[in-house]
Amino acid sequence: MSGKRYTDEFQIEAVKQVTERGHSVAEVARRLGITTHSLYAWKLKLGRPDVVRQAELDQSAEVRRLKAELKRMTEERDILKRAAAYFAKG
Template sequence: MSGKRYPEEFKIEAVKQVVDRGHLISDVAKRLDVTTHSLYAWVKKYGPDSKQQNELSDAQAEIRRLQKELKRTTEERDLLKKAAAYFAKQSD
């Protein structure tokens, strides 16, 4: 057991090679000179099922919802501006 410590960025990049790019864990482990056991643990910790990933996807869903709401509200505001201008013109 070597006891090497790897930075978190290194671990996340290794996980991305497996998860996003579809490389085999054994190939990535050999290329990066880490054990497959370590890489499996990193995938479990930083992979798509991790709590961080779920929180990120929840935040992205909330952003999409808020963007839709903003678009709808902006359209309603523009419509009300046009209606106000129309009725102001009619009252003259």
Template sequence: MSRQRYPEEFKIEAVKQVTEKGKPVADVAQRLGMSVHSLYAWIKVYSKPQEQRQQDDTYSCCVRALGRRRKFWPRLLFKACRAVLIACSAPCNAC
């Protein structure tokens, strides 16, 4: 079963039916042929002002980037420490 993608305008209109018109979430979801859980997720996102949503998007992007770096830096540090240990285990002519 494939996931259906909805345009942002469609999502906003669905959220408005619940938040502004006061219609029950279950009724709106059933009428639109979608799950209640998806509609609740849209309400969580689209009930915020657009400026706040943009800040949240920027924050999410930064968190994903940090996650990628978190995988990169330990490997780099391990390689650097290994190189230092190898260099230190070699005979030292400076002493």
């Protein structure tokens, strides 16, 4: 059985009551007749502006790129260490 569907505008306004006006999630949920679970889910989905969400995505992509580069550089360093040790023997 599926639950009741709410419009995007309704969800946005409910989240704004929590994020911008400082009301508690429980209070807003009770007043609007929705579950706190739904309101928390909407808050996660809609609570942050698009600019912030995009910045977080950009940061996570940069972290992934830097981790890959670090792995590659570490492998190169290890190869050079082994090569230096090999040529130092001979």
